[in-house]
Amino acid sequence: MGIWQQAILSGLSLGSFYTLLGLGFSLIFGVTRAFNLAHGDFILLAGYLAFALWHFWHLPFSWILILCMVSLPVAMLALRELLHRLPEPFELNSLVVTFGLAIVLQNLFLGLFSADYRLLLLPTTVVLDLPACSLMMTANQAMLLLGSLAATAAVYLFLYRTFAGKALRATIQNREGAALAGIRVDQMQLLAFGLGGVLIGLAGPLMAVNMYLHPAGGLEPTLIAIILTIAAGVGRTGSLLWVGWLLGAAESLTALAVGSSWRELVSALVLLLILVGRPQAGAKHDIAS
């Protein structure tokens, strides 16, 4: 039975990574309805920043994380300034403009970092090793699991326990209503982009540690973020983690039981079940009409 537990453990760790990729997107999309197709490229930006700090200045990883989480909000606020000037219809135009932006960023990475694949290597250790039931967990998996759990918990606490968070939630649920209640929607947008930037700044270095960086590699994280955000339901940070875990576990179990060439099929079916089975999957959060 050991290998099944191992599959679930790996799946949870992978799912946590997915959640982390989706968190920032979900917040920004919830507050501003900006469909940011360059999300993954901003994660790559954070990843490349982390790589540069590690490769050229040999900073310890904890410093790198902090520096990325501080500097990415700046980039995201710049993005907000760009999107702020978009003419109507806003949601669809944000989709097309960020698509163009993703292409520009990709080529920027290609120019700055060449087409090479980059890895950020940390000393590898195994934190949990139970050979009896063939259960093991590497330091990276543990970091992903804990990192995204901590990030989700922090976002959750912020949204439900602080005044600013409640205002943010109100804005996600009903922008006009929130504005009528005296919430400064503009400031909430700044807050969402800033917070999203912090989360992207966390996701980027973790991606560099767990996968690899490549100029064209922004598409996958963007897709994962979109999938999780929509499947969880817009602005529902708690469900994001559940959906992430469900997908991660489904993928791992399929790869083990049937074969990894079928894993996309199973995750597609799981997604469809979530979407079709959801009772209120109606028109509330239309991004397009």
Added chain:
Amino acid sequence: MEPDTVRKVFSWLAALLLIVGPLLFPEAEVYLLVFGLACFYAALAMAWNILALSGLLSLGHGAFFGLGAYAAVLLQQKLLMPVYPAVVAGGMVGALYGLLWGLVFKKLRGAYFALATLASLEIPRVIVDNWESLTSGSMGIVGIGRLPALDLGILTLPVGAGLRSQYYFLFGWMAFVTVLHRQALRSRWGWALRAIRENEVAAEVLGVNIYGCRLAALGLSAFLTGVCGGLYAHLMGLIEPAMVFSLQLAAFPLILSFFGGRFAVFGPLIGALLLYPLDQLVLQPLLPQGHAAVYGLVIILTIFFFPQGLATWFRPQSKTS
């Protein structure tokens, strides 16, 4: 002259240039290929937009495209069907899958629908990729012949013989899809689609058959995309699962439609005929390594100047058009 007349004259001149132009440049085979493919993408973009006009943005049109391509090729190879009937049958297979979407995703709207289509793109891809005895799996199918002569009764068009006839064939295909696209905007059915898009409840009160109208748009859109897939297999000469079941095949029409203007009859067409040749004929030769960045900038700037797409320039500025 009235601005409207200028626009009309300009549109007709552009159309004339596209039809007669190739006859004036005996050497310019490049333009025949590039503009032929631009026509192909214009048809694909309009096929996509027919569904989008009903208010549903799809990210999974690659599924119809891939099913159309594989069905067309396999029907020829396994059942020895002639090329054009097989391509049409490929479109039917795409349409069947589209109708299945209609049944299963009946209640989904907006982003939820888009995500569901994205997920249902993976299903046929994985099956084709793994069903090696039928589809030869990840190896793809190579050595697909060019399009044969098309016998229309009164005249025979030697489609695959040269690039010129291929261009006119693709131009004709685009014109055909444009007529359908126009119907989806201007006919009674088109107005019903618009009503559904703007306000479903109000449309239902008016007696519009919401489900039926949407299903028709979905089926037509899927069929046309499937036919495009079958044609693509013959244009490229080979297909692979990752190549035809691709997110790109919904993303590209989306960008072209928005760029050109998705509520205008010629919007997606203008997007395709400008953006694609611009990239292929101007940016690529001038900047082999930096063209993509310029392409991205062009898209960003266009949205700032023409938030409703380039085609808004071609029609009167009033909102009721």
Added chain:
Amino acid sequence: MHPLRELIIRIFPTYKREGAGLAHGRRFFSLPSAFFSVPLFLALILVCVWTGLAFAAGEAIRLGEVNPLTGNLALHGLEIHQGIEAAVAEANAQGGIGGRPLVLLSRDDQSRPDVALNQTQDLLYREKVVGLLGGYVDSLVGPISSLAARQQTPYVAAASLQQSLTAQKNPFFFRVSSMAGIVQPLSRFLSDVVKPQTVAILYTATPGSTEFAASVRDLLIQQGIRVLVFEKFRPGTPDFSMLLLKVREAKAEVLISGGFFPDNLLLVRQLREQQVPLQAFVAPWGVAYEKFLRELRQNSEGLLGMCAWNPGITYPGTEAASEAFVQAFQARYGHLPNSTTMHGYAAAKAMLAAISAVVEQGQPLSGPAIAQELRRIDLLLPMGRLRFSEYGDPLEYQQVIVQIQNGVLQVVYPPEQATGRLIYPLPHSGQE
């Protein structure tokens, strides 16, 4: 007017959606001159047409190259591009061919087949190139080769493997690599030297990798080696934990990976992290590269890869030519060439040799004449002897097996080219 339309206009007087954007209707730009931009677009295209045509005439010999310079395959596309560029620069430094300089026109196919077609067409018709080079994977090489045949222009592909492409008997298609040159040395190495009881094969869902995996599996089974795991994954898979768990559970001695560069990076990283007990790890693509060593550092120790050439690993008798190439290349680009670069270089060398043969005979530079000469060439290049079969397959293409030992690539098979001894089983770094 339809009554329905009238009603709808009554009910929906405003076409605009209710404001949902960030800034309600605030426009950044307003531009009446947008009126002119569309005809400007078309005019721009036309101008480029004519300037292109005007440039096309001239004394220089024009060669075209289509490679993935952006997108997923950009890494290897750029390597091939530099190899071709180096060969052309070398020929120009020697005074060109018959006193005529060479011009190389590079195009990007963005890793997409339709773009490859357009750019090839542009090179053939507008730029009037006499020969085509480059191309990284079969789905991009295939469309280029059929277009080359239509225009009767020879095409020497730098990296193409699928057997069905040369089975089409296209007289204008040539390639410097072949599947047999990878599969045969690998399976001989496994059955003669390593002699494992069991292997696991992981490969990607691409034509080249699938064909490779199936051929290797069949050859190994013939030798009585059991293939315990045979699985395919999507290129760019983010997590290999489950595949590695299967390999671990099956207790396979040797893991053969048909993945490409990034897949192998991730696979090896996770293999090391999870300390999968393997006797050997072999991958034909991606491992035998300086960049692979550089990124993985000590994690790459003991891995087995394959290459046709590398600085210091060259075909017997070509040491001087190889060294000269490395020197010139490093002076030009500031980094070392690798096996993929050499494929580009070899393809260009073949094309240049055929062109000079045609020029020497005093014939005009026509496609059929160059293709005829390509079938006759017999070159000794750092990558090995290069001769083509009637339908363009390289007859002598053989890769060697290398092992990463103390951060250096050492040839361990075949014995006549070996520079080091095989370390077997795989040392496990980070454990002791």
